[in-house]
Amino acid sequence: MANMDINEFREFGRAAIDFVADYLENIRDRDVLPSVKPGYLHDMLPGELQNEPEDWKTIMEDFKRCILPGLTHWQSPHFHAFYPSQTSYSSIVGETLAAGLGVVGFSWICSPVCTELEVIMMNWLGQLLNLPKSFLNCDEGNGGGIIQGSASESILVAVLAAREQAVRRLKVDHPELTDAEIRGRLVAYTSDQSNSAVEKSGILGAIKMRLLPADETGILRGSTFIRAVEEDVANGLFPVICVATLGTTGTCAYDNLAEIGPYCNENRIWLHIDAAYAGAALCLPEYAHIMEGAEMADSLNFNLHKWMFVNFDCCAMWFKDAGSVTKSFSVDRIYLQHQFQGHSKAPDYRHWQIQLGRRFRSLKVWITLRTMGAEKIRQLIRFHIQLANRFEEYVRTDDRFEVLCSTLALVCFRLKGDDARSKQLLENITQRKKIFMIPATYQGKFIIRFMICGIDPQMHDIEYAWNEVRSQADLLLGDEPNPKQLEIKNSNSSEIAELDDEPKLFEKSSEIGKITESLSNFAISHEKGQ
Numbered sequence: 143m144a145n146m147d148i149n150e151f152r153e154f155g156r157a158a159i160d161f162v163a164d165y166l167e168n169i170r171d172r173d174v175l176p177s178v179k180p181g182y183l184h185d186m187l188p189g190e191l192q193n194e195p196e197d198w199k200t201i202m203e204d205f206k207r208c209i210l211p212g213l214t215h216w217q218s219p220h221f222h223a224f225y226p227s228q229t230s231y232s233s234i235v236g237e238t239l240a241a242g243l244g245v246v247g248f249s250w251i252c253s254p255v256c257t258e259l260e261v262i263m264m265n266w267l268g269q270l271l272n273l274p275k276s277f278l279n280c281d282e283g284n285g286g287g288i289i290q291g292s293a294s295e296s297i298l299v300a301v302l303a304a305r306e307q308a309v310r311r312l313k314v315d316h317p318e319l320t321d322a323e324i325r326g327r328l329v330a331y332t333s334d335q336s337n338s339a340v341e342k343s344g345i346l347g348a349i350k351m352r353l354l355p356a357d358e359t360g361i362l363r364g365s366t367f368i369r370a371v372e373e374d375v376a377n378g379l380f381p382v383i384c385v386a387t388l389g390t391t392g393t394c395a396y397d398n399l400a401e402i403g404p405y406c407n408e409n410r411i412w413l414h415i416d417a418a419y420a421g422a423a424l425c426l427p428e429y430a431h432i433m434e435g436a437e438m439a440d441s442l443n444f445n446l447h448k449w450m451f452v453n454f455d456c457c458a459m460w461f462k463d464a465g466s467v468t469k470s471f472s473v474d475r476i477y478l479q480h481q482f483q484g485h486s487k488a489p490d491y492r493h494w495q496i497q498l499g500r501r502f503r504s505l506k507v508w509i510t511l512r513t514m515g516a517e518k519i520r521q522l523i524r525f526h527i528q529l530a531n532r533f534e535e536y537v538r539t540d541d542r543f544e545v546l547c548s549t550l551a552l553v554c555f556r557l558k559g560d561d562a563r564s565k566q567l568l569e570n571i572t573q574r575k576k577i578f579m580i581p582a583t584y585q586g587k588f589i590i591r592f593m594i595c596g597i598d599p600q601m602h603d604i605e606y607a608w609n610e611v612r613s614q615a616d617l618l619l620g621d622e623p624n625p626k627q628l629e630i631k632n633s634n635s636s637e638i639a640e641l642d643d644e645p646k647l648f649e650k651s652s653e654i655g656k657i658t659e660s661l662s663n664f665a666i667s668h669e670k671g672q
Contacts, residue, residue: 145195154198161202162234166217166597174220175575178212214578219596219603223580225391225419226551226595229453232513236506237453245502248491253502257488260289260504263511267458270516271424271444274437277460279489286464288494289456289503293418294339296443296459297385299496301330301347303467304383304412304440311410312380329379331370333362333397335390337416349382358585359547360393362386364401371409383412386439388432389420392582392591394549396420399435407438415442418457422449423527423550425520440466449523449551452510456503467494521645526551526594529604533592536608542615546584551594554584557615561588570614577607598646 146154186208216227247256261279264287268278279286290296305328312324325348332340334353344351352374354366371381384406386397399415406413415436421444423429436442443459446452461467468489491500511519530551537543537555546554556564568581568590582589592607615621 146198150198154202157198157202159238163231166231169215169218169597170220170603172215172218173575174215174218174578175572176212176214177575183208183212216595217597219599220577220607221595222592222607223578223595225448225593227447227454228449228451228595229447229597230451230510230514233451233453233506233510236509239509240502240505243502243505246499247502248500254488256502256504257491259508260491261286261489263504263507264288264458264460266511267446267507268460270519271421272427272430272433273424273442273460276437276462277442279464284463284465285461286489287458287460288491289507290443290459291455292339292457293337293416293443293445294342295496296441296457297337297339297414297416298343298346299459299467299494300385300412300414300441300443301343301349301383302496304330304414305347305349307412307466307469308380308382308410324380327379328382329374330383330385331367331381332385333360333387333390335360335362335392335395336385336387337391337418340385340387340416343385350379356390356395356397360390360395360584362397362402364398364405367402368405371405371411381409381411383414385414385416388415388417389550393547393554393584393589394420394552395547396432399433399438401435403435403438412441413439415439417442417444419445419448420550421445421458422523425516426523429550446507449526450510450519451514451522452507456507461494464489464494518645525645526599529594529599529601530592532601533604533608536604536612540612540615542619542621546587546589553592554582554589555592556587556589557619563618564588564590567611567615567618570618571610574610574614577610600646 215221217229245253245256247253247260265278268287275285277285277287290299305325308328309321309324312319313321316324329350329352330344330347331352331354333356335356336353341351341353352370354362354370356362357366367384374381384402386399386402388396388399390397399413403413405411417424417433420432421442424433424444439462441459441461443457444450446456446458447454527550530548530553534545534548534553534555537545537553542557543555544558546556548554557567565581565588568579571577571579579590579592582591596603
């Protein structure tokens with residue numbers, strides 16, 4: 143029997159919720175980067191497990207003493223690195239409920255609601271993003287969606303499904319070859335700007351992954367892809383899959399699907415779209431153009447945990463022909479079978495993924511989407527793009543800097559001149575730990591990436607970040623502060639356009655209080671036997 147009883151669980155749970163609420167409400171007060179060195183935690187925690195249980199209050203104090211100091215605060219609006227990994231209070235509640243239910247939903251019979259809610263959520267999301275109807279679970283086609291853990295999993299699933307489908311087909315076309323000989327000649331393609339997960343999927347899938355050169359704007363063009371495929375075919379290789387990217391890691395560039403897609407379809411090459419970050423913007427009609435050619439894809443993914451306010455991990459993945467995946471991965475032991483197998487509204491998701499067991503991720507998606515609604519999601523994404531535009535305007539008013547490119551809520555900029563100046567500027571800013579950005583390269587130049595991240599970023603966070611960048615540039619270059627650039631919040635420069643009203647992900651005091659109060663009341667009602 144567990145050492146923690148139900149009453150202690152309620153107390154610990156309330157304390158944890160209160161801590162998370164306070165942490166997120168006051169996250170701006172913390173340096174975004176920790177001030178610890180490798181091995182710090184090894185010096186604070188014992189080398190082996192103690193024999194006797196400890197009180198949860200002691201553990202909570204050690205959490206604050208030992209764990210908190212080692213955190214990089216991803217939910218801080220002063221975090222501007224990588225891509226966002228945003229959460230919301232509703233998502234945290236959904237995660238809590240899913241953890242409490244403890245569902246392992248690898249088939250419909252394991253918990254029917256786990257499967258059916260996921261089918262419905264994937265259709266809601268597909269409609270929100272205006273995806274081609276062929277990807278949805280409906281009566282008009284073979285499409286369908288699943289919630290994977292991350293884009294890395296989704297890409298690997300696509301690579302493996304494409305590989306197995308190709309081996310079966312090539313076995314018929316080349317009966318003289320063994321399976322091993324066929325597998326040894328398979329080749330996949332992606333841009334040299336794609337995420338590292340794509341290259342890793344080739345390693346895990348035992349397929350040669352060719353990293354094709356993007357053009358000067360970071361885009362993989364159809365001519366480059368076609369030329370590579372024709373070279374490989376002439377050398378006796380078998381092209382299997384192309385992983386195109388909508389929103390590359392470095393500069394958020396979009397590969398040209400309209401050029402790549404037709405050739406893939408004509409030559410039976412699986413086309414997968416990795417839209418991990420940029421996919422969320424498809425809910426905005428003004429960004430529909432970035433998906434031109436997506437109807438030719440076989441599969442695609444986007445991360446709800448990046449820009450759809452659902453906490454990590456949660457990646458939506460769709461297939462145009464779900465049967466091609468289940469045929470590739472199906473292993474049907476007797477203990478996994480049930481009487482409702484094969485129903486279109488009750489897929490056994492174990493056939494759509496690598497692992498057998500799976501979490502009830504659709505619950506937090508359902509709660510988040512319902513508490514926000516489609517229009518609030520669109521409003522917040524547009525606002526984040528406006529915030530990035532405001533930062534870009536600040537950069538452009540300072541003639542020491544240049545903006546190399548900007549897409550959605552990402553701005554890539556640098557100090558003019560040698561790369562060494564921008565490298566030193568970024569290093570100085572990182573050492574101060576007030577804001578966090580990372581570098582990339584663009585057209586052979588070192589650039590600094592500024593991404594809108596964190597929970598509920600607002601205009602004053604952009605002012606704070608720009609003042610940090612500008613003041614550190616002053617120190618680095620030995621410049622006197624420019625009176626026109628002194629504290630941006632006091633500037634009335636006509637060069638800076640006004641933002642729309644600042645929408646908030648939540649009203650801090652009221653929203654935190656409501657959620658905490660609701661959970662506490664729920665627990666109290668059960669204590670009273672209600």
